[in-house]
Amino acid sequence: MITYVSDTQHIDRLIDTLRQAADGFKHDKSEKDRVIALKAAQDLVGALQKPRDAVIQLSYSPTQILCVRIGIDLDVFTTLTNRNVPLAIEELAAVKNADLMLTERVLRVLAGIGYVVEHDIRIYAANTMTRQMSTRESDATVKFLFDVGMPSLAKTPEYFRQASFQSPAETNNGPFQYGEKTEKSLWEWFAQCPESGKDFDTYMEGNRGDNLNWVDWFPVQERLIDGYEASEGDVLLVDVAGGRGHELAAFQAKFPNALGRLILEDQPGVLPGNDSGRKIESLSFDLFKPQPIQDARIYYMKFILHDWADAQCHEILQHLRAAMKKGYSKLIIEEFILPDKGAPLAQTMLDWQMMVFCSSMERTRDHWEKLLTSAGFQMVKFWFPPRQGQGIIEAEVA
Numbered sequence: 201m202i203t204y205v206s207d208t209q210h211i212d213r214l215i216d217t218l219r220q221a222a223d224g225f226k227h228d229k230s231e232k233d234r235v236i237a238l239k240a241a242q243d244l245v246g247a248l249q250k251p252r253d254a255v256i257q258l259s260y261s262p263t264q265i266l267c268v269r270i271g272i273d274l275d276v277f278t279t280l281t282n283r284n285v286p287l288a289i290e291e292l293a294a295v296k297n298a299d300l301m302l303t304e305r306v307l308r309v310l311a312g313i314g315y316v317v318e319h320d321i322r323i324y325a326a327n328t329m330t331r332q333m334s335t336r337e338s339d340a341t342v343k344f345l346f347d348v349g350m351p352s353l354a355k356t357p358e359y360f361r362q363a364s365f366q367s368p369a370e371t372n373n374g375p376f377q378y379g380e381k382t383e384k385s386l387w388e389w390f391a392q393c394p395e396s397g398k399d400f401d402t403y404m405e406g407n408r409g410d411n412l413n414w415v416d417w418f419p420v421q422e423r424l425i426d427g428y429e430a431s432e433g434d435v436l437l438v439d440v441a442g443g444r445g446h447e448l449a450a451f452q453a454k455f456p457n458a459l460g461r462l463i464l465e466d467q468p469g470v471l472p473g474n475d476s477g478r479k480i481e482s483l484s485f486d487l488f489k490p491q492p493i494q495d496a497r498i499y500y501m502k503f504i505l506h507d508w509a510d511a512q513c514h515e516i517l518q519h520l521r522a523a524m525k526k527g528y529s530k531l532i533i534e535e536f537i538l539p540d541k542g543a544p545l546a547q548t549m550l551d552w553q554m555m556v557f558c559s560s561m562e563r564t565r566d567h568w569e570k571l572l573t574s575a576g577f578q579m580v581k582f583w584f585p586p587r588q589g590q591g592i593i594e595a596e597v598a
């Protein structure tokens with residue numbers, strides 16, 4: 201837990217933990233040690249920072265993502281990555297014919313947060329973060345969350361004041377609608393802002409971050425593939441609202457010889473076209489209409505139910521249950537399972553993004569269990585990844 205300006209014993213303990221875990225990580229590349237070392241290092245910053253400074257730092261912090269966002273527009277990250285040599289401010293500003301002083305002020309912040317290297321006076325070079333920011337997924341993540349998220353975030357306190365501090369429960373009536381002055385849900389709103397919709401879909405391709413893919417830690421072969429009853433035309437896996445199909449592609453790469461059809465379902469504007477080289481079949485569908493694929497072995501949903509309030513989740517689950525074969529079909533939900541205490545900060549921040557964009561939420565284990573049983577499912581098991589990341593909720597028709 202971060203404690204601001206603490207006693208020297210606390211600092212000593214954090215340094216010991218950091219040193220031990222960092223040594224473990226250096227020695228055998230242990231992921232567990234890396235995560236412990238990172239947490240100790242973050243706590244150490246909190247322990248060393250003075251409280252008034254901490255408040256000022258937090259209050260100024262939106263300028264960090266602001267400068268990353270302008271850096272994208274100035275092509276700073278792609279230019280430094282592609283040229284791969286230190287570049288003077290004049291060369292960086294020339295890419296978009298930008299004002300020299302403006303470019304320098306952006307780059308100072310980017311150097312301050314480690315997104316570029318200040319190689320010499322007004323000369324900058326790429327580092328790991330510059331290269332990361334030059335990828336399409338990271339570019340789209342910042343663009344979507346800044347361009348679409350920030351206006352609504354700024355209006356969210358006002359939203360709650362006028363809503364007497366009640367949680368929003370309607371997809372079409374929450375902080376996003378208040379900020380954007382719209383009655384459309386985020387998904388409907390994308391039709392009028394297709395560029396943001398595309399950014400969102402690209403952001404989703406990278407939404408796992410550096411966390412392990414479920415196919416690399418969940419016993420997919422034993423729990424799911426082995427039970428598949430092969431008869432011609434049968435479906436092994438349906439990725440329900442699977443976006444552009446990145447999770448199915450990972451599944452296919454991991455289990456190239458698994459029998460059965462792989463179906464990708466989403467809205468028509470999101471789905472990639474069916475191409476003959478891919479085993480994956482695209483099928484347009486609506487979460488709130490009957491599920492078009494019956495009796496598949498696996499119905500997989502990642503980051504879908506966290507987009508919806510309980511009432512809509514119930515409806516989505518009812519459609520799935522009606523399509524599933526009792527005793528055979530498996531429901532596999534990949535989502536965060538919030539602990540009752542000590543929820544990781546990243547998960548609590550995403551919880552707020554869900555509130556703002558979709559009037560929805562991340563859920564605890566009890567909440568998941570209640571939701572699923574009320575929709576006619578029985579819980580089989582909650583599975584947790586070897587380190588941080590989304591868990592797997594395995595359920596069947598009750």
Ligand SMILES: C[S@@+](CC[C@H](N)C(=O)[O-])C[C@H]1O[C@@H](n2cnc3c(N)ncnc32)[C@H](O)[C@@H]1O
Pocket residue numbers: 387404405407440441442443444466467470485486487488501502503504507
């Ligand atoms: C948070 S994204 C998750 C995408 C993907 N499962 C992943 O984890 O990357 C939610 C998905 O739900 C889809 N979606 C939203 N409303 C839908 C609806 N009514 N019917 C079908 N799909 C919908 C969106 O197009 C989007 O691809």
